[in-house]
Amino acid sequence: MRMRTTSLLLATGVIVAVICAAVVTPTPRWKSSDDDLKIEELAKWALAEMKQGLQLINVLRCEEQDQGGPGIIYRIMLDALNRTGGMGHFTTDVYEEAATKVRTLLYFGIAR
Ligand SMILES: *[C@@H]1O[C@H](CO)[C@@H](O)[C@H](O)[C@H]1NC(C)=O
Secondary structure (H helix, E strand, O other): OOOOOOHHHHHOOOOOOOOOOOOOOOOOOOEEOOOHHHHHHHHHHHHHHHOOOOEEEEEEEEEEEEOOOOEEEEEEEEEEEOOOOOEEEEEEEEEEEOOOOOEEEEEEEEOO
Protein backbone atom coordinates (compact mmCIF):
# COMPACT_ATOMS: atom_id res chain seq x y z
CA MET A 1 0.00 0.00 0.00
CA ARG A 2 2.74 2.45 0.88
CA MET A 3 4.85 1.38 -2.04
CA ARG A 4 2.60 2.94 -4.63
CA THR A 5 2.80 6.43 -5.93
CA THR A 6 2.71 7.97 -9.32
CA SER A 7 5.42 9.92 -11.02
CA LEU A 8 2.75 12.50 -11.76
CA LEU A 9 2.44 13.28 -8.07
CA LEU A 10 6.19 13.56 -7.74
CA ALA A 11 6.49 15.67 -10.87
CA THR A 12 3.95 18.14 -9.63
CA GLY A 13 5.67 18.37 -6.29
CA VAL A 14 2.63 17.21 -4.36
CA ILE A 15 3.64 15.93 -0.98
CA VAL A 16 2.55 12.36 -0.71
CA ALA A 17 2.53 10.31 2.44
CA VAL A 18 4.52 7.60 0.80
CA ILE A 19 7.57 6.16 2.40
CA CYS A 20 10.07 4.81 -0.03
CA ALA A 21 8.18 5.07 -3.30
CA ALA A 22 8.90 2.41 -5.87
CA VAL A 23 11.29 3.83 -8.41
CA VAL A 24 10.04 3.61 -11.95
CA THR A 25 13.40 3.95 -13.59
CA PRO A 26 16.11 3.04 -11.10
CA THR A 27 19.56 4.44 -11.58
CA PRO A 28 21.76 1.84 -13.28
CA ARG A 29 23.24 -0.66 -10.81
CA TRP A 30 20.81 0.53 -8.14
CA LYS A 31 17.66 -1.21 -7.14
CA SER A 32 14.59 0.15 -5.50
CA SER A 33 14.64 -0.42 -1.77
CA ASP A 34 11.51 -1.71 -0.11
CA ASP A 35 12.42 -1.76 3.57
CA ASP A 36 10.41 1.32 4.58
CA LEU A 37 11.24 1.27 8.27
CA LYS A 38 14.91 0.84 7.60
CA ILE A 39 15.00 3.67 5.09
CA GLU A 40 13.13 6.01 7.41
CA GLU A 41 15.57 5.19 10.17
CA LEU A 42 18.55 5.78 7.88
CA ALA A 43 17.08 9.08 6.69
CA LYS A 44 16.65 10.30 10.27
CA TRP A 45 20.13 9.13 11.13
CA ALA A 46 21.62 11.07 8.20
CA LEU A 47 19.75 14.24 9.21
CA ALA A 48 20.94 13.91 12.81
CA GLU A 49 24.46 13.36 11.57
CA MET A 50 24.32 16.70 9.71
CA LYS A 51 23.63 18.54 12.99
CA GLN A 52 21.73 21.31 11.23
CA GLY A 53 18.44 20.83 13.01
CA LEU A 54 16.84 19.32 9.92
CA GLN A 55 13.66 17.36 10.51
CA LEU A 56 12.44 14.57 8.28
CA ILE A 57 9.12 15.26 6.59
CA ASN A 58 8.96 12.62 3.94
CA VAL A 59 11.03 10.06 2.10
CA LEU A 60 10.51 10.55 -1.62
CA ARG A 61 12.61 7.83 -3.08
CA CYS A 62 15.21 5.34 -2.08
CA GLU A 63 17.55 2.95 -3.76
CA GLU A 64 20.20 0.59 -2.60
CA GLN A 65 23.34 -0.74 -4.13
CA ASP A 66 24.76 -4.06 -3.04
CA GLN A 67 28.28 -4.10 -4.37
CA GLY A 68 28.91 -7.62 -3.22
CA GLY A 69 31.10 -6.19 -0.49
CA PRO A 70 30.61 -6.17 3.26
CA GLY A 71 27.84 -3.58 3.16
CA ILE A 72 25.14 -1.75 1.26
CA ILE A 73 24.95 1.85 0.07
CA TYR A 74 21.53 3.45 0.43
CA ARG A 75 20.62 6.54 -1.58
CA ILE A 76 17.66 8.39 -0.14
CA MET A 77 15.88 11.44 -1.49
CA LEU A 78 13.88 13.20 1.19
CA ASP A 79 12.06 16.33 2.22
CA ALA A 80 13.16 18.00 5.41
CA LEU A 81 12.34 21.14 7.35
CA ASN A 82 15.15 23.39 8.44
CA ARG A 83 15.34 25.48 11.61
CA THR A 84 13.52 28.39 10.05
CA GLY A 85 10.70 26.18 8.86
CA GLY A 86 11.73 26.12 5.21
CA MET A 87 11.36 22.85 3.38
CA GLY A 88 13.96 21.48 1.03
CA HIS A 89 14.71 18.36 -1.00
CA PHE A 90 17.86 16.57 -0.03
CA THR A 91 19.74 13.53 -1.21
CA THR A 92 21.88 11.43 1.06
CA ASP A 93 24.04 8.36 0.61
CA VAL A 94 24.52 6.17 3.65
CA TYR A 95 26.75 3.14 3.79
CA GLU A 96 25.91 0.42 6.26
CA GLU A 97 28.19 -2.47 6.95
CA ALA A 98 26.16 -5.64 7.14
CA ALA A 99 27.92 -7.40 9.99
CA THR A 100 28.44 -4.48 12.37
CA LYS A 101 25.58 -2.16 11.27
CA VAL A 102 28.13 0.64 11.46
CA ARG A 103 26.99 3.53 9.26
CA THR A 104 28.95 6.08 7.32
CA LEU A 105 27.50 9.23 5.82
CA LEU A 106 28.94 9.28 2.31
CA TYR A 107 27.03 12.24 0.95
CA PHE A 108 24.44 14.79 1.96
CA GLY A 109 23.32 17.58 -0.32
CA ILE A 110 20.46 19.65 -1.60
CA ALA A 111 18.59 17.95 -4.44
CA ARG A 112 17.08 19.92 -7.27
C1 LIG B 1 15.46 27.11 5.18
O1 LIG B 1 14.81 26.73 3.97
C2 LIG B 1 14.35 27.83 3.21
C3 LIG B 1 13.58 27.28 2.02
O2 LIG B 1 14.35 26.33 1.31
C4 LIG B 1 15.53 28.71 2.82
O3 LIG B 1 15.08 29.80 2.06
C5 LIG B 1 16.26 29.16 4.06
O4 LIG B 1 17.43 29.87 3.68
C6 LIG B 1 16.65 27.98 4.91
N1 LIG B 1 17.24 28.44 6.16
C7 LIG B 1 18.36 27.91 6.63
C8 LIG B 1 18.79 28.42 7.95
O5 LIG B 1 19.00 27.07 6.03
